[in-house]
Amino acid sequence: MPMTEFITNLTFFVLAAFLGYSVITKIPATLHTPLMSGANAITGITLVGAVVVAGSGSTTFATVLGFLAVVMATVNVVGGYMVSHFMLQDFHGGGDG
Amino acid sequence: MVELLSESVLRLVYLVSAVFFIQGLRDMTHPRTAVRGNLLSSLGMLTAVGVTVLWFDVISPAVLIGGLVVGSLIGAGLAVKVEMTQMPQLVGVFNGFGGGASALVAGAELVEYRIEIGGAFPLEMGIAAAASGIIGAVTLFGSMVAAGKLHGVVTGSAIRYTGEQAVKAVLLATAVLSGVYLVVQPDVLSTALQGTWVPSYWLLVLAASVLGVMLVIPIGGADMPVVIALLNAYSGLAAAGTGFVLNNSALIIAGTLVGAAGMILTVIMCESMNRSLANVLFGGFGEEASSEEMEDIYEGNITETSPEELEMLLDTADRVVIVPGYGMAVAQAQHAVAELGQLLDGDGVDVEFGIHPVAGRMPGHMNVLLAEADVPYDKMKELEEINPTFSQTDVVIVTGANDVVNPRANEDDSSPISGMPVLNVNEAGTVIVNKRSLSPGFSGIPNPLFAEDNTYMLFGDGKEMMQNVVNEYKESN
Numbered sequence: 001m002p003m004t005e006f007i008t009n010l011t012f013f014v015l016a017a018f019l020g021y022s023v024i025t026k027i028p029a030t031l032h033t034p035l036m037s038g039a040n041a042i043t044g045i046t047l048v049g050a051v052v053v054a055g056s057g058s059t060t061f062a063t064v065l066g067f068l069a070v071v072m073a074t075v076n077v078v079g080g081y082m083v084s085h086f087m088l089q090d091f092h093g094g095g096d097g
Numbered sequence: 098m099v100e101l102l103s104e105s106v107l108r109l110v111y112l113v114s115a116v117f118f119i120q121g122l123r124d125m126t127h128p129r130t131a132v133r134g135n136l137l138s139s140l141g142m143l144t145a146v147g148v149t150v151l152w153f154d155v156i157s158p159a160v161l162i163g164g165l166v167v168g169s170l171i172g173a174g175l176a177v178k179v180e181m182t183q184m185p186q187l188v189g190v191f192n193g194f195g196g197g198a199s200a201l202v203a204g205a206e207l208v209e210y211r212i213e214i215g216g217a218f219p220l221e222m223g224i225a226a227a228a229s230g231i232i233g234a235v236t237l238f239g240s241m242v243a244a245g246k247l248h249g250v251v252t253g254s255a256i257r258y259t260g261e262q263a264v265k266a267v268l269l270a271t272a273v274l275s276g277v278y279l280v281v282q283p284d285v286l287s288t289a290l291q292g293t294w295v296p297s298y299w300l301l302v303l304a305a306s307v308l309g310v311m312l313v314i315p316i317g318g319a320d321m322p323v324v325i326a327l328l329n330a331y332s333g334l335a336a337a338g339t340g341f342v343l344n345n346s347a348l349i350i351a352g353t354l355v356g357a358a359g360m361i362l363t364v365i366m367c368e369s370m371n372r373s374l375a376n377v378l379f380g381g382f383g384e385e386a387s388s389e390e391m392e393d394i395y396e397g398n399i400t401e402t403s404p405e406e407l408e409m410l411l412d413t414a415d416r417v418v419i420v421p422g423y424g425m426a427v428a429q430a431q432h433a434v435a436e437l438g439q440l441l442d443g444d445g446v447d448v449e450f451g452i453h454p455v456a457g458r459m460p461g462h463m464n465v466l467l468a469e470a471d472v473p474y475d476k477m478k479e480l481e482e483i484n485p486t487f488s489q490t491d492v493v494i495v496t497g498a499n500d501v502v503n504p505r506a507n508e509d510d511s512s513p514i515s516g517m518p519v520l521n522v523n524e525a526g527t528v529i530v531n532k533r534s535l536s537p538g539f540s541g542i543p544n545p546l547f548a549e550d551n552t553y554m555l556f557g558d559g560k561e562m563m564q565n566v567v568n569e570y571k572e573s574n
Binding site for chain 1: 118122135136150157161163165181192194195197199204209212332333336337339344346347348349355454459460464465468469474476477
């Protein structure tokens with residue numbers, strides 16, 4: 001059944017692409033930097049994959065690869081969300097500034 | 098049965114985290130809700146990672162926890178220490194790490210498969226792993242070069258050489274052929290080439306890594322916004338590719354959303370320069386500044402001004418627009434500029450900031466700098482919003498910007514910036530241009546704006562000059 005599974009995955013991919021397009025075109029230019037760093041952090045979702053291979057690796061080689069992947073992805077996730085948060089906190093309207 | 102149930106639970110939780118990501122992005126459509134959006138998104142991440150850790154058999158928890166701790170410390174340390182002006186390169190570095198992690202995960206999964214199941218990889222797994230490996234490695238090394246250029250460690254100028262396109266083509270071909278080998282796995286070659294550590298995959302990663310360096314090296318510093326946005330898209334696509342390898346919906350959905358975000362930003366950046374993506378990536382840009390042409394335009398037509406004179410102009414102005422460029426970030430002038438804006442606003446002057454999409458070194462770069470300096474977001478206007486207002490503006494202050502206010506872009510004269518949307522500041526009553534010299538911008542062409550009758554040049558360092566204007570203004574008001 002791997003082919004049907006592939007098609008299910010392809011469905012997720014295509015629908016997510018359309019959804020992403022319609023949501024992200026609405027984001028104002030003023031927030032494009034935090035959008036990028038936040039989207040960047042989301043890329044760290046690959047951490048989920050890294051966790052799977054790091055935790056279940058049955059050879060040293062796979063475990064080392066998994067460890068490196070976990071480190072890199074975690075830097076991406078933690079750093080990305082933190083810098084986005086710091087930047088977004090700086091944005092305020094005329095009323096409270 | 099228990100096993101089946103927990104797999105369903107795992108998938109349901111991934112669905113929940115996908116909803117968090119999407120709602121988080123939706124909240125980014127307004128600065129008021131954006132902080133919440135970012136927190137929601139991070140909650141989605143915590144959920145997805147948390148359930149994965151709990152669900153899968155963790156054979157070596159020390160490795161996993163160690164990796165999480167080390168990564169968190171590095172990420173948090175960088176995030177806390179970074180200066181706002183260094184944000185573009187830091188985002189580049191983070192981005193690269195995301196891409197690199199995807200390439201490693203895909204590789205580790207191939208190795209695991211070879212050992213545990215053996216034989217040929219399923220077709221879709223091979224294709225997805227090859228895609229993930231190529232894109233991930235290009236992203237990692239391309240981002241590092243881009244970050245190096247932005248940080249000034251690697252030269253910001255475009256490094257071009259003969260045979261450049263051929264070198265890139267050979268590297269890409271090597272990576273793709275390794276990928277094809279990975280997918281097809283013909284038995285005609287020796288078994289050594291199909292070892293348990295899947296050498297063809299690592300050859301692919303090696304070629305793609307060098308390709309990543311070669312792709313970004315020839316691109317000039319001012320084009321980095323496009324490169325960073327594109328690499329952002331790549332890192333998303335690499336994560337989506339890894340999702341196909343692992344059959345993981347959370348990776349596919351989240352990765353694709355990021356891919357879409359990066360592609361949209363890339364397109365916006367290219368359109369804002371009226372250049373194609375191919376031209377940014379492969380074509381040279383800008384021309385050698387011709388001193389004759391510059392003299393022709395500037396000779397006898399440049400009027401200098403001083404902070405005192407500018408202050409007097411501001412005293413009688415009803416509406417002022419400030420146009421910042423990358424030079425403002427370099428001079429760290431954003432706090433002085435913001436203070437000037439606040440002073441004028443306090444005295445009832447209508448002050449706005451006109452921000453060109455490609456001002457700075459990443460999309461929205463000027464906005465985060467000004468926001469940190471306490472400029473309210475409703476004072477920051479995009480090109481389409483601000484352009485119709487210049488004719489009713491008394492004074493425009495351009496600081497550290499050049500090509501984005503060059504009126505030659507509106508002329509069809511086949512100059513490098515011809516057709517690029519620009520801020521039509523010359524329609525305002527008076528234009529003050531703060532710059533260190535008359536040297537041309539990234540395009541290499543002279544700017545006729547500087548020679549116009551209503552333009553006055555305020556030569557000097559952005560921070561110093563703006564601070565002088567602020568001081569003058571405080572003294573006389």
